[in-house]
Amino acid sequence: MIRIIFPLLLLSLVLISCEAADSLSGGKDPKMNNNKDMMRGDRERMEMEMMRDRERMEMEMMRDRERMEMERRNFGMQDEQMKMDKQRRQDEMNFEKERIAADEERRKLDKEMQKEMIAMEESRLNMEKEMMKMRLEYEKEIMQLQIEHEKAMYDLRIQGETDILEAKKGLQSQP
Numbered sequence: 001m002i003r004i005i006f007p008l009l010l011l012s013l014v015l016i017s018c019e020a021a022d023s024l025s026g027g028k029d030p031k032m033n034n035n036k037d038m039m040r041g042d043r044e045r046m047e048m049e050m051m052r053d054r055e056r057m058e059m060e061m062m063r064d065r066e067r068m069e070m071e072r073r074n075f076g077m078q079d080e081q082m083k084m085d086k087q088r089r090q091d092e093m094n095f096e097k098e099r100i101a102a103d104e105e106r107r108k109l110d111k112e113m114q115k116e117m118i119a120m121e122e123s124r125l126n127m128e129k130e131m132m133k134m135r136l137e138y139e140k141e142i143m144q145l146q147i148e149h150e151k152a153m154y155d156l157r158i159q160g161e162t163d164i165l166e167a168k169k170g171l172q173s174q175p
Helices: 002-025 030-173
Strands: none
Touching: 002 030
16 A cells, blocks of 8 residues: 555655746746746656556555455455364264264173173073982982882892792692
């Protein structure tokens, strides 16, 4: 902005000094008239340069405004991108936290399920052990009953043979 205003001020001062010089000379000398014409030509040329400078400055100001507007838009887009990136990172962090919590819950449920399965297996083994004990006791009772039965059968057979021998003796002792 200062770059634009400074040349305008300088040009204005030069024009004012030229006009002051014209008014002081008053046109007394023909040489001065020639100088006056030259100054007028210089003034016109300076005015033309001032107009060109003004147009150039206006163009530069427009370009600067456009550039500033573009920078503002770019900054807005960068700001929006940063917000989107921040939101994406936040979403990723939340997702990771949820995943970790879900994994922890799954591990916890797996442990509970394993405990239940171990308890069920222990219960099954205890039942099998009890059934084996009952079966052994049952087989033991059956074996005892078989032994008692065989003993009774053996005793009966011996008793029967003893009775037969006594009967034979008794028959032989009779005339």
